[in-house]
Amino acid sequence: xxxxxxxxxxxxxxxxxxxxxxxxxxxxxxxxxxxxxxxxxxxxxxxxxxxxxxxxxxxxxxxxxxxxxxxxxxxxxxxxxxxxxxxxxxxxxxxxxxxxxxxxxxxxxxxxxxxxxxxxxxxxxxxxxxxxxxxxxxxxxxxxxxxxxxxxxxxxxxxxxxxxxxxxxxxxxxxxxxxxxxxxxxxxxxxxxxxxxxxxxxxxxxxxxxxxxxxxxxxxxxxxxxxxxxxxxxxxxxxxxxxxxxxxxxxxxxxxxxxxxxxxxxxxxxxxxxxxxxxxx
Amino acid sequence: xxxxxxxxxxxxxxxxxxxxxxxxxxxxxxxxxxxxxxxxxxxxxxxxxxxxxxxxxxxxxxxxxxxxxxxxxxxxxxxxxxxxxxxxxxxxxxxxxxxxxxxxxxxxxxxxxxxxxxxxxxxxxxxxxxxxxxxxxxxxxxxxxxxxxxxxxxxxxxxxxxxxxxxxxxxxxxxxxxxxxxxxxxxxxxxxxxxxxxxxxxxxxxxxxxxxxxxxxxxxxxxxxxxxxxxxxxxxxxxxxxxxxxxxxxxxxxxxxxxxxxxxxxxxxxxxxxxxxxxxxxxxxxxxxxxxxxxxxxxxxxxxxxxxxxxxxxxxxxxxxxxxxxxxxxxxxxxxxxxxxxxxxxxxxxxxxxxxxxxxxxxxxxxxxxxxxxxxxxxxxxxxxxxxxxxxxxxxxxxxxxxxxxxxxxxxxxxxxxxxxxxxxxxxxxxxxxxxxxxxxxxxxxxxxxxxxxxxxxxxxxxxxxxxxxxxxxxxxxxxxxxxxxxxxxxxxxxxxxxxxxxxxxxxxxxxxxxxxxxxxxxxxxxxxxxxxxxxxxxxxxxxxxxxxxxxxxxxxxxxxxxxxxxxxxxxxxxxxxxxxxxxxxxxxxxxxxxxxxxxxxxxxxxxxxxxxxxxx
Numbered sequence: 006x007x008x009x010x011x012x013x014x015x016x017x018x019x020x021x022x023x024x025x026x027x028x029x030x031x032x033x034x035x036x037x038x039x040x041x042x043x044x045x046x047x048x049x050x051x052x053x054x055x056x057x058x059x060x061x062x063x064x065x066x067x068x069x070x071x072x073x074x075x076x077x078x079x080x081x082x083x084x085x086x087x088x089x090x091x092x093x094x095x096x097x098x099x100x101x102x103x104x105x106x107x108x109x110x111x112x113x114x115x116x117x118x119x120x121x122x123x124x125x126x127x128x129x130x131x132x133x134x135x136x137x138x139x140x141x142x143x144x145x146x147x148x149x150x151x152x153x154x155x156x157x158x159x160x161x162x163x164x165x166x167x168x169x170x171x172x173x174x175x176x177x178x179x180x181x182x183x184x185x186x187x188x189x190x191x192x193x194x195x196x197x198x199x200x201x202x203x204x205x206x207x208x209x210x211x212x213x214x215x216x217x218x219x220x221x222x223x224x225x226x227x228x229x230x231x232x233x234x235x236x237x238x239x240x241x242x243x244x245x246x247x248x249x250x251x252x253x254x255x256x257x258x259x260x261x262x263x264x265x266x267x268x269x270x271x272x273x274x275x276x277x278x279x280x281x282x283x284x285x286x
Numbered sequence: 287x288x289x290x291x292x293x294x295x296x297x298x299x300x301x302x303x304x305x306x307x308x309x310x311x312x313x314x315x316x317x318x319x320x321x322x323x324x325x326x327x328x329x330x331x332x333x334x335x336x337x338x339x340x341x342x343x344x345x346x347x348x349x350x351x352x353x354x355x356x357x358x359x360x361x362x363x364x365x366x367x368x369x370x371x372x373x374x375x376x377x378x379x380x381x382x383x384x385x386x387x388x389x390x391x392x393x394x395x396x397x398x399x400x401x402x403x404x405x406x407x408x409x410x411x412x413x414x415x416x417x418x419x420x421x422x423x424x425x426x427x428x429x430x431x432x433x434x435x436x437x438x439x440x441x442x443x444x445x446x447x448x449x450x451x452x453x454x455x456x457x458x459x460x461x462x463x464x465x466x467x468x469x470x471x472x473x474x475x476x477x478x479x480x481x482x483x484x485x486x487x488x489x490x491x492x493x494x495x496x497x498x499x500x501x502x503x504x505x506x507x508x509x510x511x512x513x514x515x516x517x518x519x520x521x522x523x524x525x526x527x528x529x530x531x532x533x534x535x536x537x538x539x540x541x542x543x544x545x546x547x548x549x550x551x552x553x554x555x556x557x558x559x560x561x562x563x564x565x566x567x568x569x570x571x572x573x574x575x576x577x578x579x580x581x582x583x584x585x586x587x588x589x590x591x592x593x594x595x596x597x598x599x600x601x602x603x604x605x606x607x608x609x610x611x612x613x614x615x616x617x618x619x620x621x622x623x624x625x626x627x628x629x630x631x632x633x634x635x636x637x638x639x640x641x642x643x644x645x646x647x648x649x650x651x652x653x654x655x656x657x658x659x660x661x662x663x664x665x666x667x668x669x670x671x672x673x674x675x676x677x678x679x680x681x682x683x684x685x686x687x688x689x690x691x692x693x694x695x696x697x698x699x700x701x702x703x704x705x706x707x708x709x710x711x712x713x714x715x716x717x718x719x720x721x722x723x724x725x726x727x728x729x730x731x732x733x734x735x736x737x738x739x740x741x742x743x744x745x746x747x748x749x750x751x752x753x754x755x756x757x758x759x760x761x762x763x764x765x766x767x768x769x770x771x772x773x774x775x776x777x778x779x780x781x782x783x784x785x786x787x788x789x790x791x792x793x794x795x796x797x798x799x800x801x802x803x804x805x806x807x808x809x810x811x812x813x814x815x816x817x818x819x820x821x822x823x824x825x826x827x828x829x830x831x832x833x834x835x836x837x838x839x840x841x842x843x844x845x846x847x848x849x850x851x852x853x854x855x856x857x858x859x860x861x862x863x864x865x866x867x868x869x870x871x872x873x874x875x876x877x878x879x880x881x882x883x884x885x886x887x888x889x890x891x892x893x894x895x896x897x898x899x900x901x902x903x
Binding site for chain 2: 094095096098117122123124125127128129130131132151152153154155156223224283284285286
């Protein structure tokens with residue numbers, strides 16, 4: 006019994022280690038909602054088609070926004086979630102909405118595009134099979150992601166954390182007197198090509214209220230975490246500013262002693278800077 | 287007797303444990319796969335082959351391959367590097383500085399290389415590479431000298447840009463020195479990386495001329511297409527700071543073309559055009575960016591220049607581009623009135639001649655819920671300033687269409703919202719008859735809200751009268767693109783549905799009838815298929831038209847459309863629907879001449895639907 010428990014723990018550890026190296030997930034759901042789409046198709050149910058479409062949308066999002074780990078939602082309370090659904094009026098629209106816990110929509114985080122213009126459904130009647138719906142939604146989503154790429158990315162930056170389990174009390178020894186920390190993002194996946202010198206905000210809770218730690222990647226990876234290694238290199242950031250609940254920013258160096266008392270809530274990406282090729286001032 | 291793998295047996299429990307253990311080991315191994323620990327192992331024959339391949343790739347002159355991929359392949363230590371003692375976390379910047387040596391002449395070189403690759407302190411990194419460079423120079427490993435030089439340049443650059451110390455300028459100068467050295471040797475095949483970053487460092491040190499020179503010698507044929515936008519921008523910036531704004535603009539426009547979402551070149555282009563007072567160029571850039579989905583950004587840029595132009599014509603051009611950008615953002619009227627109106631009023635205060643355009647734009651967003659207007663003269667009277675030229679009419683028509691979309695989307699069931707939507711759509715179409723979207727949505731809104739919006743059908747009749755010239759059955763809509771043609775087909779289908787519901791079958795010559803609308807929809811579909819063979823036919827349309835003819839009692843006209851429909855459904859693999867349409871055709875009593883005329887088609891369908899046909903007989 007003891008042995009099996011040990012092995013199970015080992016398995017869980019291995020899985021959690023794999024998990025921790027990826028960015029925190031962004032869930033995706035799709036629904037035909039209250040449209041007149043058929044309840045069943047010849048060989049699949051509507052729910053199965055919805056799952057297929059959610060998978061396709063997930064792939065499109067992952068391809069365009071490589072930084073976040075996009076996965077299809079499997080539970081009602083998954084969050085943050087990009088809810089996608091169809092509406093039917095004069096035309097059929099595809100709607101996207103970024104939602105937080107309890108499916109609460111985030112401000113200015115909704116987008117839409119026309120899926121079928123008036124007359125289209127009448128024309129396609131009798132010929133639109135389930136694969137046709139998948140293709141239609143896939144194409145419209147792809148166009149919408151292209152058109153609203155910046156707006157969607159801005160919303161992701163603001164609301165979708167890319168990680169959580171940060172250890173502020175276990176910094177790498179890189180260069181005193183600056184303050185560094187290692188993010189739980191695998192350097193080989195995220196650092197060397199994507200986020201190595203990007204800017205991050207670490208949202209924390211202190212005894213006196215919420216605190217935001219602003220930071221910038223320094224273009225290298227270090228063991229996550231130095232004293233308590235998890236078996237992979239994470240992205241190293243230099244903590245730059247401490248922003249208190251009144252939005253007052255001060256250098257992190259002034260709060261060095263308080264860092265270990267903070268409870269990190271989430272890591273948010275603030276700006277993506279290219280790693281290899283520099284940009285002119 | 288239980289088999290060893292029966293559930294509940296001790297053996298099966300052990301087997302399960304073994305499976306779980308193996309699984310955990312595999313998972314652990316997978317977790318380790320991409321880790322830099324691999325670097326700490328001695329070089330295996332396979333790794334050596336990989337290294338040779340990577341090195342030979344690096345020696346190729348073309349840079350179009352992904353440099354990062356090449357770099358990651360090089361993260362293997364040389365064979366003569368001693369096994370490290372404690373497992374030190376790899377310095378990830380080594381991924382960007384892929385350095386290796388094939389020299390076996392100096393074990394010291396291997397040691398130094400490992401040391402440099404594992405240096406943890408940023409301040410020590412450059413000196414560690416300096417030691418490698420010195421030793422490589424001693425054993426005459428020219429390539430390693432260059433690689434170590436590049437690594438030093440990157441270390442100084444990193445220290446200057448990321449760590450941000452007071453000594454940044456010194457670090458930059460040191461990075462410049464090393465980059466220049468490496469570039470002059472010509473040993474390394476990454477001139478894009480070197481030239482680009484060198485140019486940026488020059489610019490940071492306020493030496494635009496040097497930046498311009500180093501970028502002007504870049505071989506664009508060898509630039510990785512994925513990075514071209516960035517290099518173009520940096521080149522443009524060095525041109526701009528050198529004072530050649532025309533050359534800068536060329537590079538900025540190319541960068542925008544490569545990646546419209548990358549803001550610096552777009553901002554640079556607007557900045558240069560503003561300085562040159564080239565408002566036509568600005569309007570053209572705005573159009574390109576709006577088409578690439580950057581409407582909000584364009585609106586912000588144009589708002590900041592509105593009112594600055596010298597000539598009234600240029601002002602109108604900017605206002606027209608601004609209206610197009612507003613339309614593309616799809617902003618809610620309330621948002622526009624709250625946030626944008628104050629800024630536009632500032633512009634109007636600066637340039638009084640723009641006041642009418644701005645007032646009319648506000649009037650559009652204030653969204654009247656009056657009776658829909660389908661009279662061009664009346665709409666022009668409401669928006670006289672925007673009716674002056676075709677581009678202006680088109681721009682305001684797009685704004686009105688976007689306002690209609692907002693109200694249609696917000697709540698189609700609320701009468702006020704529907705009326706606002708109808709008013710906006712109908713005004714949009716009346717102002718610009720080539721806005722086929724506006725005509726389509728006007729008709730669709732009337733179709734879906736007949737009781738509340740148009741109980742007498744007067745508005746719909748007026749719309750049809752204006753869209754179709756009833757006497758000659760021609761269109762009043764100028765059809766400019768394939769998209770317009772598709773919209774026109776949709777419009778016929780929306781209208782057909784209205785008349786079908788009313789059982790008003792009519793004829794091919796009566797615009798307010800089912801048959802007219804469906805026949806025209808099918809004719810346009812044929813036209814679209816001629817233009818684009820991939821445009822799929824819709825077998826439902828001939829089926830509906832055939833039924834309309836049957837209802838009217840014209841079997842001869844219904845017959846060929848049923849056959850067409852059956853053929854179409856067969857092509858889609860919809861046998862049931864095909865059989866239904868074919869049965870309808872066969873059930874008709876038609877003139878004998880038709881059997882001769884369509885005999886081949888009927889025979890083909892009989893073969894395809896053989897069993898069924900016999901059963902029908």
